Amino acid sequence: MTYCVAMKLDAGLVFASDSRTNAGVDNVSRFEKMRVFHVPGERTIVTLSAGNLSVTQTTLSQIDRQLRTYPLATNINTLRSMQDVAELIGGTLRDTRARDSEYLRQQNIDSSASFIIGGQIAGEAQRLFLVYSEGNFIEASGDAPFFQSGEVKYGKPVIDRVIRAGLPLPDAVKLTLVSFDSTMRSNISVGLPIDLLVLPAGHLAAVQQRRIDESDAYFRDLGLRWNQGLKQAFASIPAPEWSMPQA
Amino acid sequence: MTYCVAMKLDAGLVFASDSRTNAGVDNVSRFEKMRVFHVPGERTIVTLSAGNLSVTQTTLSQIDRQLRTYPLATNINTLRSMQDVAELIGGTLRDTRARDSEYLRQQNIDSSASFIIGGQIAGEAQRLFLVYSEGNFIEASGDAPFFQSGEVKYGKPVIDRVIRAGLPLPDAVKLTLVSFDSTMRSNISVGLPIDLLVLPAGHLAAVQQRRIDESDAYFRDLGLRWNQGLKQAFASIPAPEWSMPQA
Numbered sequence: 001m002t003y004c005v006a007m008k009l010d011a012g013l014v015f016a017s018d019s020r021t022n023a024g025v026d027n028v029s030r031f032e033k034m035r036v037f038h039v040p041g042e043r044t045i046v047t048l049s050a051g052n053l054s055v056t057q058t059t060l061s062q063i064d065r066q067l068r069t070y071p072l073a074t075n076i077n078t079l080r081s082m083q084d085v086a087e088l089i090g091g092t093l094r095d096t097r098a099r100d101s102e103y104l105r106q107q108n109i110d111s112s113a114s115f116i117i118g119g120q121i122a123g124e125a126q127r128l129f130l131v132y133s134e135g136n137f138i139e140a141s142g143d144a145p146f147f148q149s150g151e152v153k154y155g156k157p158v159i160d161r162v163i164r165a166g167l168p169l170p171d172a173v174k175l176t177l178v179s180f181d182s183t184m185r186s187n188i189s190v191g192l193p194i195d196l197l198v199l200p201a202g203h204l205a206a207v208q209q210r211r212i213d214e215s216d217a218y219f220r221d222l223g224l225r226w227n228q229g230l231k232q233a234f235a236s237i238p239a240p241e242w243s244m245p246q247a
Numbered sequence: 248m249t250y251c252v253a254m255k256l257d258a259g260l261v262f263a264s265d266s267r268t269n270a271g272v273d274n275v276s277r278f279e280k281m282r283v284f285h286v287p288g289e290r291t292i293v294t295l296s297a298g299n300l301s302v303t304q305t306t307l308s309q310i311d312r313q314l315r316t317y318p319l320a321t322n323i324n325t326l327r328s329m330q331d332v333a334e335l336i337g338g339t340l341r342d343t344r345a346r347d348s349e350y351l352r353q354q355n356i357d358s359s360a361s362f363i364i365g366g367q368i369a370g371e372a373q374r375l376f377l378v379y380s381e382g383n384f385i386e387a388s389g390d391a392p393f394f395q396s397g398e399v400k401y402g403k404p405v406i407d408r409v410i411r412a413g414l415p416l417p418d419a420v421k422l423t424l425v426s427f428d429s430t431m432r433s434n435i436s437v438g439l440p441i442d443l444l445v446l447p448a449g450h451l452a453a454v455q456q457r458r459i460d461e462s463d464a465y466f467r468d469l470g471l472r473w474n475q476g477l478k479q480a481f482a483s484i485p486a487p488e489w490s491m492p493q494a
Contacts, residue, residue, distance in 0.1 A: 153400030157429045161474060162481055170486030178481065182404045210489065218487050225484045227408060233476025234409055234425065239417030240465050242457065 001189035002033060002150030004048035005179060006116045007172050008128040008140045010165050012200040013118050014172045016180065017048045018150075020191035034195040034209065035060055037067075037076050041204050043121040045076060045085055046197055050149035051113030051133065052104070058096045059113070063089065082127040086117055086137045094135035116147045119199065126201050154186045155179035169198055174222065177212070181223045194219075248436035249280060249397030251295035252426060253363045254419050255375040255387045257412050259447040260365050261419045263427065264295045265397075267438035281442040281456065282307055284314075284323050288451050290368040292323060292332055293444055297396035298360030298380065299351070305343045306360070310336065329374040333364050333384045341382035363394045366446065373448050401433045402426035416445055421469065424459070428470045441466075 004017040017033040033056075037045040049056035066075045079085050093113060101111035117137075118128035128140040130147040140147060145165055148156065162175050173196065183190050193213040212219045251264040264280040280303075284292040296303035313322045326332050340360060348358035364384075365375035375387040377394040387394060392412055395403065409422050420443065430437050440460040459466050 153433070154404050157401050157404075157433045158477065158481070160433050161477055168486075170488075174484055174486050175481070177487075178484070186400070186404045186407050218489075222484050226480060229480025229483055230405065230408055230477070233473060233480050234405070234422070236476055237421055237425070237469050237472045239415075239421050240424075241417075242465075 001187065002050045003152070003155065003180065003183050003190040004033060004050055004116055004149045005146060005155070005159070005176055006046075006048060006118050006128055006140075007146040007159075007163065007167075007176065008118065008126065009145060009167050009169065009172055010201070011167075011169045011172075012198060012203070013046070013120075013126050013128060014169065014176055015046045015048060015116070015118065015195075015197045015199070016176045017195050018180070018184075018190045019193055019195060020189065032195060034197065036197065036207065036209065037119075038207065039077055040206060041122070043077070043119065044199055044204060044207055045082070045117065045119035045121075046199070047089065048116040048149065049113070050115075052109070052111050055093070055096050055100065055111055055113040056115070058100070059089065059093045059115075062092045062096065080121065081124055082117070082119060082121055082129065083139075085119075085121075086129040086131055086139075089115055089117060090131045090135035090137050093131065093133075097133070097135075114149050116149055120202070120204060122204060126199065151183060151187050151190050155183040158182060169200060173198060177219055177222050178226050181219075181226055248434065249297045250399070250402065250427065250430050250437040251280060251297055251363055251396045252393060252402070252406070252423055253293075253295060253365050253375055253387075254393040254406075254410065254414075254423065255365065255373065256392060256414050256416065256419055257448070258414075258416045258419075259445060259450070260293070260367075260373050260375060261416065261423055262293045262295060262363070262365065262442075262444045262446070263423045264442050265427070265431075265437045266440055266442060267436060279442060281444065283444065283454065283456065284366075285454065286324055287453060288369070290324070290366065291446055291451060291454055292329070292364065292366035292368075293446070294336065295363040295396065296360070297362075299356070299358050302340070302343050302347060302358050302360040303362070305347070306336065306340045306362075309339045309343070327368065328371055329364070329366060329368055329376065330386075332366075332368075333376040333378055333386075336362055336364055337378045337382035337384050340378060340380075344380070344382075361396050363396055367449070367451060369451060373446065398430055398434050398437050402430040405429060416447065420445060424466055424469050425473050428466075428473055 007014045033049045035047045063076050104111045112133035115131040120126045129137045131137040159179050193211045196210045254261045280296045282294045310323050351358040359380035362378040367373045376384045378384040406426050440458045443457045
């Protein structure tokens, strides 16, 4: 499985993805699910892939090929709006699935796949989209300023409680990592390393992706503190007085 | 959807289920998912149903009919072991699905269903089983002393962190309700009231089921305190220093 999260806050965008791919528990590999398309000073576009790996890879390879073959034509680096980028990736995903999904279905292989796409193109504000398996998409709004994909449920409650548009970026990074910690503790199919990328609003210069693995002291400390904090929160609730029937 | 949990602790068993059933968001009803079979001083058996409502209802109706028609023959009130009870319910579930599932499948209706079954029969210790949709079952052991069914993921992380065989019953009730609070906050298809039942080990006298609805002061207070405690736990983690790229 996969776990991907992206948040759209007033201060910027935060993206994170795990890097475990598996076809059964005895066939576990690492694949980067985060891709960055960057033109310095002009655009930064981040994609997070979930679902069938061949489908997402083929889709992004098509986007790459278009970019290489016709660098001046319509492609991910020349489109003028993030909305167009979501349409391009959604359309390419449709093409890939139209070609492959029937063959996969014959072997009972699920061809569904999705992309979280976010970033900024000069002249527009930052935007964040979720492209569904069918190629249609939705955009993050003020009420629901985050998208998840893959194994989304374990790590959703804490985001629901904490997220708000005004959250500062360091807190959003912390929230993202707490959500990963909750997911990885309950589901072995989501695993380290985590790829993390922070995009402050209006920042179109080079970005740095951070890879968090077993040796990351901050993530280890965060996991310990969160576990301790949850246990304290649990202990601070009085037990019910009515839980025992009369013997 | 549904959310059911049962825990098997040294001190006893705790059962809880929500009572929302829906076929689409415009067709929401309440159905009790908890059933108790009780012979004072001799046995207490609790079932929690999840999945296709007609399948679980028909299965339990068959168990009831057997009990009414042949009260002295082999039935849920005369079987000598909880293992036999799990086999009886698993077998009856197989019969129900063998009869109905092909008709349901023709309408793309999922006939899968499961039961959590726990309790005690005099002469045995308390036992807890999960009966799968296929009628096979597993028993809770020391390492994994709880079962969930239905919408299980949102409320699993907190149980994973807190549960241990030595947990006192009032704390287990508190943990169960925190797990429900997390689930209901993130998934509208799980709803109040919650049916709750506590069965201390060796206690075969009458049991009391407790129904927790919107007016339950303890559950409301627990939700507020847990929310506050989580936010404090989150606030107590330092934010990372490396989250901002250089502008």
